[in-house]
Amino acid sequence: MNPLILTQHDSVLLITLNRPKARNALDNATLQRLAEELEAAANDASIAACVITGDVRFFAAGADLREMAEKDLPATFNDLRPQLWARLNAFPKPLVAAVNGYALGAGCELVLLCDLAVAGDNAQFGLPEIKLGIMPGAGGTQRLIRCVGKALASRMILSGESITAQTALQAGLISDIYPVELCVDYALALAKTLSHHAPLALQAAKQSLRQAQEVPLQAGLIQERQLFTLLAATADREEGIAAFLEKRPAHYRGC
Amino acid sequence: METLLCEVTRGVMTLTLNRPDRLNSFNVALHQALAKCLTQAEQDDSIRCVVITGAGRGFCAGQDLNDRNVDPNGPAPDLGESVDKLYNPLVKRLAALRKPVIAAVNGVAAGAGATLALGCDIVIASRQASFVMAFSRLGLVPDSGGTWLLPRLAGRARAAGLALLGGKLSAEQAEAWGLIWQVVDDSEFSATVEQLAQHLAMQPTYGLGLIKQALRAAETNTLAQQLDVERDFQRLAGRSSDYREGVSAFLAKRPPQFTGK
Numbered sequence: 001m002n003p004l005i006l007t008q009h010d011s012v013l014l015i016t017l018n019r020p021k022a023r024n025a026l027d028n029a030t031l032q033r034l035a036e037e038l039e040a041a042a043n044d045a046s047i048a049a050c051v052i053t054g055d056v057r058f059f060a061a062g063a064d065l066r067e068m069a070e071k072d073l074p075a076t077f078n079d080l081r082p083q084l085w086a087r088l089n090a091f092p093k094p095l096v097a098a099v100n101g102y103a104l105g106a107g108c109e110l111v112l113l114c115d116l117a118v119a120g121d122n123a124q125f126g127l128p129e130i131k132l133g134i135m136p137g138a139g140g141t142q143r144l145i146r147c148v149g150k151a152l153a154s155r156m157i158l159s160g161e162s163i164t165a166q167t168a169l170q171a172g173l174i175s176d177i178y179p180v181e182l183c184v185d186y187a188l189a190l191a192k193t194l195s196h197h198a199p200l201a202l203q204a205a206k207q208s209l210r211q212a213q214e215v216p217l218q219a220g221l222i223q224e225r226q227l228f229t230l231l232a233a234t235a236d237r238e239e240g241i242a243a244f245l246e247k248r249p250a251h252y253r254g255c
Numbered sequence: 256m257e258t259l260l261c262e263v264t265r266g267v268m269t270l271t272l273n274r275p276d277r278l279n280s281f282n283v284a285l286h287q288a289l290a291k292c293l294t295q296a297e298q299d300d301s302i303r304c305v306v307i308t309g310a311g312r313g314f315c316a317g318q319d320l321n322d323r324n325v326d327p328n329g330p331a332p333d334l335g336e337s338v339d340k341l342y343n344p345l346v347k348r349l350a351a352l353r354k355p356v357i358a359a360v361n362g363v364a365a366g367a368g369a370t371l372a373l374g375c376d377i378v379i380a381s382r383q384a385s386f387v388m389a390f391s392r393l394g395l396v397p398d399s400g401g402t403w404l405l406p407r408l409a410g411r412a413r414a415a416g417l418a419l420l421g422g423k424l425s426a427e428q429a430e431a432w433g434l435i436w437q438v439v440d441d442s443e444f445s446a447t448v449e450q451l452a453q454h455l456a457m458q459p460t461y462g463l464g465l466i467k468q469a470l471r472a473a474e475t476n477t478l479a480q481q482l483d484v485e486r487d488f489q490r491l492a493g494r495s496s497d498y499r500e501g502v503s504a505f506l507a508k509r510p511p512q513f514t515g516k
Binding site: 178179181182 | 487490
């Protein structure tokens, strides 16, 4: 069975994790397919943004524990996974997580890697690795603490307990909660809103937002200004400002 | 003897608390039996209404105090444990159940028995029934949602009077104060409950479940938030087959045949 189902909605690519029997566990093969599809989407001018979702009960339940158990220290040391995660992280267009049900372990780390996240009202987010004698290994500690702060991140990671959609909303892990049955619709609508914007501006803004977590403020401000300046050379900037002044919709060409 | 009788007839699950010699008070076995039946009610689409009632002369006397015999020389018991593990999950599941729950209060409802009944979607009481917030008389606090429900149902003044004094509130007074839906004469009680349950079991269950959720959401939402909830739920309701059936039956001037989906 194909671990991913791809459907395109106008210029939005919807990727649905499709391993229901494995509760959408993110084994290496699935991560690899995901990386390949995102790399293809990055090079496809007809795709402006991407939504990742699971099923109604499981966004993604974690890594594949059998696969993990098979790896001793040397095998884990040389695991392909960090490179696969880096490839997902390199996707230059907006990435939206539409989370229904459980987003646990690697599933939660995938949500944290996305630019935007919305959730169904049944969503649960957790990093339960500690219960298995391990710890998050794909950004869980680093991205969660930057996202929700020390108190909640430490509580989640050290206790292994999940949080509800409501708590995730208050903590800033997600931006909206919807009824489960409408979550993907709303995520697609949100992605569609983004997709109407100038591609280079979107890409630059995403890059600048990412930089905020990498560099000190002064360096970040300089990089932000450089990207802002770079956009001054684009035809789409000219078009965007002209369209606004002429009170008409803008037609961007991605240059 | 079974502590809980569970009967499913024509879409109605009737749960009869069945410890009549103990006024149907709760012990662990009764909690476990209720939890099991609720799982069935949650999963089985053919069940479209749940009725909770009591066997014998009472509805439910709350926690069985025989299980709470405090040794005066021993350490203090942790009552929070059973609230957390047994009562709170029960209250949450009844509230979250996407089908109507009727409390058929046949006699005295005391303590958690009273607060549990008042938390159901539709409360019908027989004329001999009464509600007793007995907690304060033992030095305890109304639980199973009591302190949340009472101010919302009765207003602050009556909530405080009921909870602090712990007196008996007659079914008639409860109806007059708007705490419950209806009081029915004892002789007509079972027939009225059955008729109501049968009616609800033939209604558009999916839509009723959405209404129930919307009303719960309204307890904490602002108007603007609730308008968003209504928009979303209407969107979902519009996709249901019962909505199509309802409209076509109305236009064809025939009675609708709802499937609950």
